[in-house]
Amino acid sequence: MESVTPAKRQKFSGSNNSPTWQEIQAQRQNLPIFPARKRLLHELRQNDSSIVIGETASGKTTQIPQYIYETGMHRNLMIACTQPRRVAAITVAQRVSQEKGQDVGALVGYCVRFDDTTSEKTKIKYMTDGMLLRESILDPLLKRYAVVLLDEAHERTIHTDVLFGVVKSAQHQRRQRGITPLKIIVMSATMDVDQFSRYFNDAPVLYLEGRQFPVKMMYTCETQSDYQFSALSTIFQIHQEAPPRQDILVFLTGQEEIESMVTAIRDVSKELSDDSSKILALPMYASLPQHLQLRVFQNAPKGTRKVIVATNIAETSVTIRNIKFVVDTGKVKAKTFNPRSGLDMLKVQKTSKAQAWQRSGRAGRESAGTCYRLYTEEDYEALPTNTRPEILRCNLCSVTLQLLALGIKNIAQFDFMDKPSTESIQNAIVQLKLLGAIENTDDNKLTPLGRKMAAFPLDPSLAKVILKAVDFDCLEEILTIVSMLSVESIMHSPASKREEASAVQAKFISHEGDHLTYLNVYRSYKGVSGSKNWCHENFINARNMKTACDIRGQLRDICMKQDMQFKSCGRETAVIRECLAHGFFMNAAELQKDGKYISVASRQPVAIHPSSAIFRCKPSYVIYNELVKTSACYMRNVCVVDPDWIFEAAPNYFKTRPLHT
DNA sequence: GAGCACTGC
Secondary structure, eight states: OOOOOOGGGHHHHSOOOOOOHHHHHHHHHHSTTGGGHHHHHHHHHHOSEEEEEEOTTSSHHHHHHHHHHHHTTTTTSEEEEEESSHHHHHHHHHHHHHHTTSOTTSSEEEEETTEEOOOTTOOEEEEEHHHHHHHHHHOTTOTTEEEEEETTGGGOOHHHHHHHHHHHHHHHHHHHHTOOOOEEEEEESSSOOHHHHHHTTSOOEEEEOOOOOOEEEEEOSSOOSOHHHHHHHHHHHHHHHSOTTOEEEEEOSOHHHHHHHHHHHHHHHHTSOTTSOEEEEEEEOTTSOHHHHGGGGSOOOTTEEEEEEEOTHHHHTOOOTTEEEEEEOSEEEEEEEETTTTEEEEEEEEOOHHHHHHHHHTTSSSSOEEEEESSOHHHHHTSOSSOOOGGGSSOOHHHHHHHHHTTOOOGGGSOOSSOOOHHHHHHHHHHHHHTTSBOSSSSOOBOHHHHHHTTSSSOHHHHHHHHHTTTTTOHHHHHHHHHHHTSSOSBOOOGGGHHHHHHHHGGGOOTTBHHHHHHHHHHHHHHTTTOHHHHHHTTBOHHHHHHHHHHHHHHHHHHHHTTOOOOOOTTOTHHHHHHHHHHHTTSEEEEOTTSOEEETTTOOEEEEOTTSTTTTOOOSEEEEEEEEESSSEEEEEEEEOOHHHHHHHOHHHHHSSOOOO
16 A cells, blocks of 8 residues: 555545445456456466566555455465555555455454454454564464565565565475465565566566556756745745645655744735635644644635645655645655764755655646656756665664574575675674673574563663663563653653743653653653643653553563563662663763763763753763764763663673773 | 654564
8 A cells, every 4th residue: 555544534524424335346346456357366376476566546455465365375374465554554454354344353454563453264464564574583484374465665664674585585495395385475666676576586577557647747947055945935836826726745854844834834825915815834744743633634625725744754654635736845854874883863865766756646646736846857867766775774783683583693694685784784793792682602693681682672772671670670660661762752842832841840850860750750640540631731742651551561561471570679769770771881971071971982972962851960971872963962861870880781891991980 | 952754563
């Protein structure tokens, strides 16, 4: 499925009549994929691996698993269809269940984190790619499945990329051992599939037509120096010329830019003459509260043009109907990772051609549309063809631990479609050795500790902290802290009410740092039984608190399976910090005589992030969860430690990195 | 005294 429109949109569509059985079957037969059914099944039957190129709205995601099921090709095993996003797995499973006239969880089910609806009856299973990857650790041959469809393969998420290697190896081993063969079907939206075909032993490529309307491309004559200004004038140019009720989607890079653009559009439209039609500007980005996000799906009042200003969330995750014009600035904010410094950076970059193509497609969903690219055609030609796959630009610690748990010892020899640099693989192995997850030999053998760590859906450092908590009798507290660290922004302070927010939140602050502050928030939250009202009064994000509680439950279950001792340290909170040091000793910083911090690992200057609970404090030693480079190198989620603790956590590590105590 | 794209287990 190319995209997902939140199910809640139906609330605004005015009709809640569910279609009849006949209507559903007619809709199925009306899909572009339907005439290709026979040819498609013939090819899929003939080949162990196939690549399917399906244009937008071809019906491949909902129909192909059903076609396979109807022929019995699955030999009474399951058919898995993976999606990069949870909502997609859920909504597609709901739709396909409806088409089969059954409840979700019977013949058709979905499996995503915290929500597994499958049963013994389930044969068609929609799931997130990360979920299948987790399952493969327990069963590398994927014996429950006869067919695995990897959907949205062009997005190249880190999970899909690892799954490519896992399914290929499972297929090979099953053939050798004479087990039921595994069929692999890779589904992609882009035409650039030579790499997929080559990787899966020259698998045949099947093309499916879609239902996309033509989109007219407009380029600028000159390269624009100020894309925000350029976007603003393009919006009003369209507004003056196009008939009303033809909506515009604008792609920008981030929250701040989007909010100022929305304000600018509102200001300019106030100055328009009264007889010109009205304009309604709406922001759309992931951290926008849900009730504000839903506004983009509502129809604008009669005679009003809707202008949605969005991040790349509107490229794939969210589909807005009735878009006639797309304004593409050609920019995107993306995370970059430097394996040498271990630094994450968010930078505004140029999009790839594939991304530009995806954006322009948003103008041709219901009828022919126009895309205004705010760059020249030559600029476009100079863009990279595809976005760099995630696996080439992120920290590989987690993935490496998972591959080792799968029994793959030689990570550098793993059959990656795009091989990460030797440096980033080596960096991950060094980290895992420091954490004690791998034996200190050359064969990359997992230690018993490492094997246990791999069972947790967490960064290896956090998994290590959980396992260490048993020794410090503080597992209850550590589970809470790790869960709180696994969600974004628990405390929010809107710019307009910043002082009010920090005043009410002052009661949570611990002089021991952010981790203990989170523990205080969690305890207070539990003290009022998770009251939504309490969250509101204290500027606590209720949705994220709920997620943290779900994560805590899942981590607790894993600890139970490992027979770990649940103990609480009560008021003796120092042991919590000592325990944290065992996962984060390599993220230590020390206070210099000049009152500034430098990192122990690289001796580079770092600073406590202004959002930290101990921003103004100057403890001699701190550890931190991550380093973010913006206007300076900021440490986020900071904890006060005793230098003896970090030394004790890894004496060998500090032999070459002396602590100046 | 700073601001943070998007996913996922």
